[in-house]
Amino acid sequence: MSSKPLLKGRKANEIPTAxxxxxxxxxxxxxxxxxxxxxxxxxxxxxxxxxxKLRGSEQIPDVLVNNLVITPNDEFIGRNWYPPxxxxxxxxxxxxxxxxxxxxxxxxxxxxxLKALLTFSATGNAANGNIRIxxxxxxxxxxxxxxxxxxxxxxxxxxxxxxxxxxxxxVSTQQPKDESGQVxxxxxxxxxxxGLSISP
Numbered sequence: 001m002s003s004k005p006l007l008k009g010r011k012a013n014e015i016p017t018a019x020x021x022x023x024x025x026x027x028x029x030x031x032x033x034x035x036x037x038x039x040x041x042x043x044x045x046x047x048x049x050x051x052x053k054l055r056g057s058e059q060i061p062d063v064l065v066n067n068l069v070i071t072p073n074d075e076f077i078g079r080n081w082y083p084p085x086x087x088x089x090x091x092x093x094x095x096x097x098x099x100x101x102x103x104x105x106x107x108x109x110x111x112x113x114l115k116a117l118l119t120f121s122a123t124g125n126a127a128n129g130n131i132r133i134x135x136x137x138x139x140x141x142x143x144x145x146x147x148x149x150x151x152x153x154x155x156x157x158x159x160x161x162x163x164x165x166x167x168x169x170x171v172s173t174q175q176p177k178d179e180s181g182q183v184x185x186x187x188x189x190x191x192x193x194x195g196l197s198i199s200p
Contacts, residue, residue: 064109070196077163078104082187093121096190097173101134105163108198114154115199118168121148121192131191134167154198165195 070076072084072094080099086092096102108114120131133140133152143151154164173188 003113008142015132029134064107065155066109066114066198066200067112068106068108068198070104070106072193076104076106078102081192081193082189091194094168094193095187096168096193098188100164100171100190101167102190103165103167104196105165106198107162108154110157110164111155113156116152116154116166117195117197118150118152118193119148119195119197120150121194130171133168134165134169137167146196148194168193 005064024197072092080096080102081104082095082097084092084094118131118133131145131150133142133150135154138154138155140155143153145151154166166192175186175188176184178184
């Protein structure tokens with residue numbers, strides 16, 4: 001008769017041991033998982049470093065957005081841009097050039113299509129709004145283009161990439177000349193960029 005209480009006593013004593021064992025297993029699993037997460041973070045950091053090295057000055061954005069405004073004074077990744085200037089009237093602008101295709105790379109989140117508005121000075125090569133728009137190398141048709149404002153749509157995409165490249169192409173670049181044919185500016189100029197805004 002005395003064996004039953006002893007058996008119950010042993011089972012009761014085994015409960016704290018089982019709990020302690022489970023707790024130890026949980027801690028070990030947690031530490032192992034934390035170690036793997038740290039390793040993955042280190043691998044991602046190294047991958048970014050390698051990609052930045054391969055792509056030169058281009059960097060992989062930490063945040064993708066669907067709403068932003070680019071002004072002539074902003075620093076951005078792109079090709080065929082001259083430094084910012086201020087007009088006699090006091091507004092900021094940038095000439096595109098020397099190449100006819102000016103590009104700008106933006107960290108856009110494109111789960112859904114985005115609206116874009118390019119503003120420019122409707123003079124010279126852009127007098128008739130004669131600017132063609134490309135998104136990641138694919139030409140898109142403008143929704144409207146008048147009075148220095150060109151509206152277009154940035155298509156949605158299923159995958160997430162580092163940057164979206166917006167291309168703005170003029171028919172040609174020119175060197176401004178006076179009536180006698182004397183070159184006024186040694187630069188080859190495209191169009192006068194005054195801003196680009198993106199919104200959902």
